[in-house]
Amino acid sequence: MSIDYALIGEGMKQAVPWVGTNGVQFEHVSGEKVVAVLPDAAPQHNHVGGPHAAMIFGIGETASGAVVMAAFAEQLGRAVPLVANAEIRYKKVALGDLRAEAVLGRAAEEVIAELDAGQRPEFPVHVTISNAEGVTTTELTVVWTLRPNR
Known part of the structure; x- marks a missing residue:
């Protein structure tokens, strides 16, 4: 089965109302x-004129969720992706448009092997958030799990 990754972003906007209403691209x-x-x-905005911390976390968590959906699209019929925990590090005041780059922190094959073995795998997604000038403002690690359907 081939995955149309272009549909992941649109699917996120449909499944998660926040994504569609806040202009995420x-x-x-x-x-x-x-x-x-x-x-x-x-x-x-917050009190210093940049995106509120909730917006910064939101774009980071959204990007992490999209990479999880893309990496494990073929597993979604048998498991539900859920956030297990997250850690955020604010490094610099964020101003203007935000760009979040999320990278899967473990090989998808390893995670699927654990799911196949009846386990509930956990895996990190590392997110770097930068401003329009490309300066890193925030780093976020979101640990996801795939909860097998009952």
Whole structure:
């Protein structure tokens, strides 16, 4: 079965209302990496004029979820992807459009092998968030699990 990665971004907008209502755009989607952009919007600002921390986390978690959906699309009939935990590191004040690059932290084949063995695998997705000038403002690690359907 061939996966149409272009549909992942549109599917995210349908399945997760926040993604569709906040203007998230997907520049690149594959089973190893996703690049998502959150355009700057004044109603989403914080007290220093940049995106609120919730928006920064939101674009990072969204990009991580998209790479999980792309990497494990063929497994979604038998397991549900869920966030197990996340750690965020704010490095610099974020201003303007945000670009989140999410990279799968383990080989998909290893994760699927654990699922095949009846386990509930966990795996990290590493996200780097940068501003329009390409300066890293935030780093995020989201640990996902694939919970087998009952």
